[in-house]
Amino acid sequence: MSEEKEPVLGEPGEHPLSVFLFSWMRTPLFKIVVTWSLVVIGAALIGLEMLLAFRPIKDVTYAPGFQGVFGFVAFAFAVLSGWPLGKMLRRPEGYYDKRSGEAGRDD
């Protein structure tokens, strides 16, 4: 008589709370679902703003969706600036461990 394996949620040794709260995030569709959800929610928020909180447009900051577009651009700009900044400012761990007499030898 063969023993049937019961399907196990999560991983062996994983905390039950983690299984309950977070294991769904490891599914292959997670990124796609979240990304499209954010698109839909974002569009809905702009729609709701136009519907519930429309203001006469004095300048660009009054345009519906301004804060959304600004948030997207600002976030992307901050993150993408990490590429050149990292190259410019990153040094090996222990960079400052050299004593002062060795200052200047940055290689």
Place this chain on the structure above:
Amino acid sequence: MTIERLADLLANTNPGFFILAAALLLPFARDVASRAILMVGGPLVALIALISAEGLSINLQTVQFLGLELVLYRPDSLSFVFGLAFIIASALVGVYSLHRRDALQDSTAMLYAGAAITAVFVGDLISLFIAWELTAIASVFQILAPRGPESVRAAVRYLVFQIGSGMLVLAGICMYVAATGDTQFALIAPSQAGLPVGVMDINAPGAVLILAGFGIKAAFPMVHNWLQDSYPRASETGAVVLSAFTTKLAVYALARYFAGLEWLIWIGAVMTVFPVFFAVIENDLRKVLAYSLNNQVGFMVCAVGIGTQLAVNGAAAHAFAHIMYKALLFMSMGAVLYRTGTTKASELGGLHRTMPWTTLFCLIGAASISALPLFSGFVAKSMVMSASHADPALFVVWIALLFASAGVLEHSGIKIPYFCFFSHDSGKRPQEAPFNMLLAMGAAAALCILVGLSPGWLYQFLPYQEAAMEYLATDLWTAGHVLQQFQLLVFAALAFMLLQWRRWYPAEKPGLIIDVEWFWRRGWPVMARAVGKRVGKAGRVVSGAIGAVGGSAQLAARQVFGPEGWVAANVPLSATAVLSLAILGVVLAFSLFA
């Protein structure tokens, strides 16, 4: 002692003194129970004292010192909210530290908290300076706690900045008091609606020095690096303690003395923006939080600079909320450090599997700091944003704050929890944090949610209660306000997903990010050597020309002050110390009474 006398003592004593007393008793506490009683009981008694204060905006405890009246206890609506936040934070730190047996660290942490609480409730500049210095000295032990050579070096650098701040404040106070004779803020100048905030004129003698001293402690741009240098080197509990008090005490002092000073608007705006870029590339998550702290204090400094009732309320509310959620985030990273030995993003990931409670609390802290509606950051930061938006002349500042808000989501809202608890699986399966740590994190998380869901609870303690309640009734929950904040966060989160998907998000790499500290840690020795060579050359030329005169003066000086000169001969160390103190005392007395 009768009940009446006890009640009288509680109602008329600076709450910080009760925590200082607990700190002095802590080294004698041998078991967990007595430590718990002191570490949580001290703040509890302080809270009772604060609630039962005999009145606001009156001197409740004074003492005569060198002919000056020192006001040891003068609570008002500005100090109340800062004091309340500090007392709650000290209780949280007490609970969070219970797993550890380190009498020195426990005691100095309480001393530090007590000094900070004392500082916000004193009513004069001299008492403020004394408490200010005590915070500097007590806090350095939190950085020394890991007891490694790195910590010692960082502690020395930290001390240089903190003592430097104290010296500037002292020099400024001496000049100010000598010129005006005023030490009590309530007597310097009344301010908005009878509440003494922004009482000091920047053109008054010594005011710029006092501002500079406050600025160092608030980690103004270019003098901010002591924060990123020291906090990540503190123990898992030390960083929590440090995050709660130092910079927020500076914000309180700025509000009390310099609210409405336009310089602060721009300094604050710069403070909110530049840390965003450093936080993106930083690998050590506690250092990311240190940059985030800079960014958040920038919002408060900016609000203090705007100086309207709404803005001062915003600064105070933001300080309160920030103390809670930043402590929560530092606590969660502290728990990770305690269990894994690291907070480097490149070495972490996937910890949610075995540390789900810590993950959950960290996510609540992240939601709060990101100003997600229904969490504490939203109800606090909104006032600062509204205050800056209300003035068309501050459009650039408002845009800077908006950018910084998206930046906060990046570094504290997403990067901290994502790279630590999710992201790639590091293979680490640490145990969940100790119960006392979870309890402290749970309490801080509950406060973040409570303030977010019921902002009236916090608003009732703000400096201008009527203005706060009006804002709550008419502005905070308007559809436009809430929807726009959601938009900012949702679209920023969408940017994160897309950047991750396209692999455009910079990978977390081991390494050290250089900042302005480079100038004194590497640049200074290089410059000193270069300057030294030239000075040496110049010296030889000069000494050739005036060799005879110089030589004689040098010889005479050597005979008097040299190691074998008569000044050094047979003078015991204690006498030298006493002489130094006497000289300092004479200078201080001269400055104060001239």
